[in-house]
Amino acid sequence: MNHAVLPGATIGVLGSGQLGRMFAISARRMGYRVHTLSPEDDTPTGQIADLEINAPYEDLDAVRELARGVDVITFEFENVPSSAAAAAAELVPVRPAGAILEVAQNRLREKTFLSSNGFPVTRFSRVTSSAALQSELESFDSAAILKTAAWGYDGKGQVSIARGAGAGEAWSRLAADEAILEQLVVFEREVSVVVARSVAGEIRCFEVTANHHTNKILDYSIAPAPMSSHVRSSAIEIARGIAEKLGLEGVLCVEMFVTANGEVLVNELAPRPHNSGHWTFDASITSQFEQQVRAVCGLPLGATRQLRPAAMANLLGDLWEHGVPDFEAACRFPEVKLHLYGKAVPRPGRKMGHLTAMADTAEEALRLALAAREALTGK
Numbered sequence: 001m002n003h004a005v006l007p008g009a010t011i012g013v014l015g016s017g018q019l020g021r022m023f024a025i026s027a028r029r030m031g032y033r034v035h036t037l038s039p040e041d042d043t044p045t046g047q048i049a050d051l052e053i054n055a056p057y058e059d060l061d062a063v064r065e066l067a068r069g070v071d072v073i074t075f076e077f078e079n080v081p082s083s084a085a086a087a088a089a090e091l092v093p094v095r096p097a098g099a100i101l102e103v104a105q106n107r108l109r110e111k112t113f114l115s116s117n118g119f120p121v122t123r124f125s126r127v128t129s130s131a132a133l134q135s136e137l138e139s140f141d142s143a144a145i146l147k148t149a150a151w152g153y154d155g156k157g158q159v160s161i162a163r164g165a166g167a168g169e170a171w172s173r174l175a176a177d178e179a180i181l182e183q184l185v186v187f188e189r190e191v192s193v194v195v196a197r198s199v200a201g202e203i204r205c206f207e208v209t210a211n212h213h214t215n216k217i218l219d220y221s222i223a224p225a226p227m228s229s230h231v232r233s234s235a236i237e238i239a240r241g242i243a244e245k246l247g248l249e250g251v252l253c254v255e256m257f258v259t260a261n262g263e264v265l266v267n268e269l270a271p272r273p274h275n276s277g278h279w280t281f282d283a284s285i286t287s288q289f290e291q292q293v294r295a296v297c298g299l300p301l302g303a304t305r306q307l308r309p310a311a312m313a314n315l316l317g318d319l320w321e322h323g324v325p326d327f328e329a330a331c332r333f334p335e336v337k338l339h340l341y342g343k344a345v346p347r348p349g350r351k352m353g354h355l356t357a358m359a360d361t362a363e364e365a366l367r368l369a370l371a372a373r374e375a376l377t378g379k
Contacts (some may be wrong), residue, residue, distance in 0.1 A: 004298040007031030007278045012070035018341040020045030020076035024222040026289040037066045044341045060087040067091035074296045095296040096250040108149045123183040132309045134167035143184040175232040187257035191241035194277040196291040197248040199298040220313040222362040282356045283310035308358040311365035315353040316344035325376035333372040
């Protein structure tokens with residue numbers, strides 16, 4: 001029997017970045033208290049939470065201290081050690097489960113899970129040495145990407161290898177003990193689906209989102225993604241199937257490639273809200289963050305219908321290169337929403353905030369979001 005964690009209770013969050021911040025905003029709006037734990041203080045999540053515990057994730061006594069003060073625990077990024085999730089689970093429910101965290105934080109385990117359960121992925125193999133990499137490359141019929149097996153995000157821990165290139169330099173650059181070699185996918189677009197599954201097994205998907213990356217970091221997203229109804233249905237069906245197979249209790253983002261012939265291939269999983277779903281905060285009946293609150297607390301899921309076509313543009317620390325951006329200029333666009341994450345120190349490539357625009361079409365929303373971003377620096 002599902003015993004819901006009702007408003008008035010306290011939710012614990014492992015992690016303290018912008019995803020936790022927007023989760024905490026949604027949780028507090030619904031009447032929950034929020035406690036967060038991370039190695040840093042004055043964090044994006046901590047600025048919103050009722051309590052911020054400053055400790056490494058490996059400090060299992062601190063994790064247990066967090067757990068003793070809350071009713072349920074979730075996480076806002078997947079690189080929390082599985083030992084921390086296990087320690088918390090000794091005292092309170094952890095959702096999604098630590099086993100899902102363990103799958104998602106290792107690319108080999110992730111691809112093996114997907115492949116063994118019949119979900120479409122590109123060809124891949126495990127490599128542990130330069131010699132093994134060279135042997136695998138000789139059997140690949142196209143260019144490939146070598147990735148660290150663990151702890152990679154935003155394009156980190158990856159090396160592209162041209163067809164016919166040698167293994168030595170690539171293996172040396174990666175500097176890892178274990179890696180995954182993936183055949184390069186020639187794709188038409190990158191898309192993602194944020195899917196939620198409740199404790200009771202209810203599943204709801206958000207609209208398929210098209211994503212554009214620059215320097216391997218998400219630059220902007222538009223929703224709904226421009227695609228045929230068949231490809232859209234395939235992407236949603238895949239996301240639902242993965243959530244079901246994982247036994248997900250929470251929110252999961254499934255990142256996918258769409259090839260020119262309409263084939264959909266799964267790239268990565270993120271068992272938490274995702275940058276590409278930020279538009280839902282403004283343009284969906286239920287945001288991905290409220291949905292996470294509902295799912296981990298055992299409540300019924302909210303409707304995911306999109307209210308208007310939308311686009312999201314990331315604001316990276318590069319925009320601060322010549323001083324504080326002109327936020328007033330961006331706010332002159334009445335259909336654009338400004339979100340800043342409370343990070344004190346801007347750095348190149350660091351996600352400092354985002355803009356969401358809404359319009360009659362996704363293309364017009366994107367034009368507005370990019371124009372507002374350009375206005376921040378007068379360019």
